[in-house]
Amino acid sequence: MTIKEIQNEIIDEFSMFDDWMQRYEYIIELGKSLPLIKEEYKTEENLIKGCQSKVWLQGEQNDDKIVFTADSDAILTKGIIAILIRAFSNQKAEDIIKADTEFIDEIGLKEHLSATRANGLVSMIKNIKMYALAFEAKNKN
Amino acid sequence: MLDIQKIRADFPILSEKVNGKPLIYFDNGATSQKPQVVIDAEAKYYQEINANIHRGVHTLSQLATDAYEISRVKLQHHINAKFSHEVLFTSGTTHGINLVANGFASILKPGDEVLVSSLEHHSNIVPWQMLCEKTGAVLKVIPINEEGELIISEYESLLSDKTKIVTVNHISNALGVINPVKEMIAKAHAVGAAVLIDGAQAVPHLKPDVQDLDCDFYAFSGHKMCGPTGTGILFGKEEWLNKLPPYQGGGEMIKEVTFEKTTYADLPHKFEAGTPNIAGGIVLGTAVDYLNNIGFGNIQLQENKLLEHATKRLLEIEGLRIYGNGKNKASVVSFNIDGIHPYDIGSIIDKLGIAVRTGHHCAQPIMNFFCIPGTIRASFSFYNTKEEIDVMVEAIKKAKTMLS
Numbered sequence: 001m002t003i004k005e006i007q008n009e010i011i012d013e014f015s016m017f018d019d020w021m022q023r024y025e026y027i028i029e030l031g032k033s034l035p036l037i038k039e040e041y042k043t044e045e046n047l048i049k050g051c052q053s054k055v056w057l058q059g060e061q062n063d064d065k066i067v068f069t070a071d072s073d074a075i076l077t078k079g080i081i082a083i084l085i086r087a088f089s090n091q092k093a094e095d096i097i098k099a100d101t102e103f104i105d106e107i108g109l110k111e112h113l114s115a116t117r118a119n120g121l122v123s124m125i126k127n128i129k130m131y132a133l134a135f136e137a138k139n140k141n
Numbered sequence: 142m143l144d145i146q147k148i149r150a151d152f153p154i155l156s157e158k159v160n161g162k163p164l165i166y167f168d169n170g171a172t173s174q175k176p177q178v179v180i181d182a183e184a185k186y187y188q189e190i191n192a193n194i195h196r197g198v199h200t201l202s203q204l205a206t207d208a209y210e211i212s213r214v215k216l217q218h219h220i221n222a223k224f225s226h227e228v229l230f231t232s233g234t235t236h237g238i239n240l241v242a243n244g245f246a247s248i249l250k251p252g253d254e255v256l257v258s259s260l261e262h263h264s265n266i267v268p269w270q271m272l273c274e275k276t277g278a279v280l281k282v283i284p285i286n287e288e289g290e291l292i293i294s295e296y297e298s299l300l301s302d303k304t305k306i307v308t309v310n311h312i313s314n315a316l317g318v319i320n321p322v323k324e325m326i327a328k329a330h331a332v333g334a335a336v337l338i339d340g341a342q343a344v345p346h347l348k349p350d351v352q353d354l355d356c357d358f359y360a361f362s363g364h365k366m367c368g369p370t371g372t373g374i375l376f377g378k379e380e381w382l383n384k385l386p387p388y389q390g391g392g393e394m395i396k397e398v399t400f401e402k403t404t405y406a407d408l409p410h411k412f413e414a415g416t417p418n419i420a421g422g423i424v425l426g427t428a429v430d431y432l433n434n435i436g437f438g439n440i441q442l443q444e445n446k447l448l449e450h451a452t453k454r455l456l457e458i459e460g461l462r463i464y465g466n467g468k469n470k471a472s473v474v475s476f477n478i479d480g481i482h483p484y485d486i487g488s489i490i491d492k493l494g495i496a497v498r499t500g501h502h503c504a505q506p507i508m509n510f511f512c513i514p515g516t517i518r519a520s521f522s523f524y525n526t527k528e529e530i531d532v533m534v535e536a537i538k539k540a541k542t543m544l545s
Contacts, residue, residue: 020160020492021492021543024488024489024492024543025543028485028543028544052483052484052487052499052500052515053482053484053514054514073482073514074482074484074485075481075482075485075544076484076485076488076489077482077484111488111491112488118500119484
């Protein structure tokens with residue numbers, strides 16, 4: 001599936017929820033259930049420090065695609081990471097670079113991507129793109 | 142007894158809704174809300190007397206200058222400074238602290254010591270670190286105990302003739318602990334050190350008496366005490382302000398300028414370069430009048446009731462720990478729930494219309510001391526009610542159920 005298709009699928013899933021509480025409960029479930037990153041990757045180097053919560057992000061090349069794993073110390077942040085990973089991981093670098101994150105607005109989680117939240121998610125998305133740019137540059141050489 | 146409902150009617154924002162719920166504002170430690178008189182005074186200044194001050198001979202300039210200087214005298218009386226020229230207008234506490242730290246660069250020598258406390262906000266740490274880097278002075282830190290109180294015996298043993306300045310907050314922003322500053326000031330003076338008190342978190346709750354405290358500097362912000370953002374006061378004893386060099390050069394702070402030499406204006410203008418926040422400075426006086434009309438005795442009575450109620454109700458929640466349990470506390474409760482990240486609680490109760498602060502509160506050393514990523518901080522003002530606290534407690538219980 002393309003990134004856009006996955007994002008639309010996520011929007012569909014969230015459209016079933018009536019209110020924010022159901023959305024949050026789902027995010028919390030996602031945050032709890034997914035093993036997101038190997039412990040050995042939770043290094044200082046992979047750490048994005050926010051004022052509120054911490055995020056670890058690791059990217060690896062798998063053929064022509066990039067596989068992301070990540071984690072956070074806050075459950076809501078972790079749940080949103082799970083959604084971002086579902087959309088961006090295992091995709092080609094060029095597609096990741098082109099993709100946007102507007103679907104997060106559409107599923108009613110916009111405030112978590114605002115800079116004032118300082119939860120590390122904004123930097124995480126930036127770093128996902130940086131990984132993609134770096135992989136693309138490397139592959140061209 | 143305060144008529145809280147009548148007071149709440151003074152604050153238009155308190156009848157706003159957030160996320161479809163009536164706003165419950167418990168982030169007063171970050172900034173207070175503003176009463177209508179303050180909002181009106183800001184508009185009135187621009188509608189009726191806006192002009193630059195200390196310059197023009199025209200009537201408006203005179204009116205604006207008078208209003209600004211009257212406000213300075215109001216602030217002087219409010220903190221009981223000996224002279225109005227000891228009261229400098231600043232853009233806030235951070236500005237005041239930087240002004241002093243910058244001035245001490247010409248006083249400190251390598252090996253001199255600057256004493257800060259573990260309870261400080263980053264803005265009362267970083268300027269001193271920068272000062273130490275510049276001068277070769279050494280930064281020493283007063284430790285805290287498990288209750289979040291400064292350990293006075295350790296403080297005493299850190300003091301020596303090398304100590305040139307001690308800087309400590311009157312009330313901790315992260316924990317709400319009230320520090321024994323009067324006692325600490327006397328001890329510092331005994332070794333010949335100057336003392337700066339960061340009063341940012343104190344001025345919403347109490348009326349500092351700088352002569353009684355005998356502090357050399359006292360810095361605070363207007364926006365935490367019902368005044369406009371971008372306003373603040375630095376009190377400095379006359380002898381110290383005469384000793385320190387100017388912080389910024391520019392208009393207003395000069396006596397005479399030639400390309401060979403500039404002589405500086407007298408206090409307080411020596412430290413007030415450029416056109417200041419005139420409206421803000423005037424309206425800070427309005428805010429102080431408003432608070433004094435309510436009375437700080439009344440404010441403390443109400444806030445102590447809120448603190449007591451909140452502490453009791455919050456401790457009903459299993460696994461909840463409050464940080465900062467000393468006897469002397471302002472109406473601030475900083476807490477966590479076992480196994481739950483403060484960000485998660487804060488995000489969920491925001492959805493329920495409740496504004497609290499979560500995170501490290503710009504005081505990372507305290508969070509490191511307790512080995513936590515941050516806390517949830519509810520800080521109460523006199524316009525808050527017990528009923529609002531009950532709503533918060535229920536919201537936290539709900540969040541806890543969702544998260545565990």
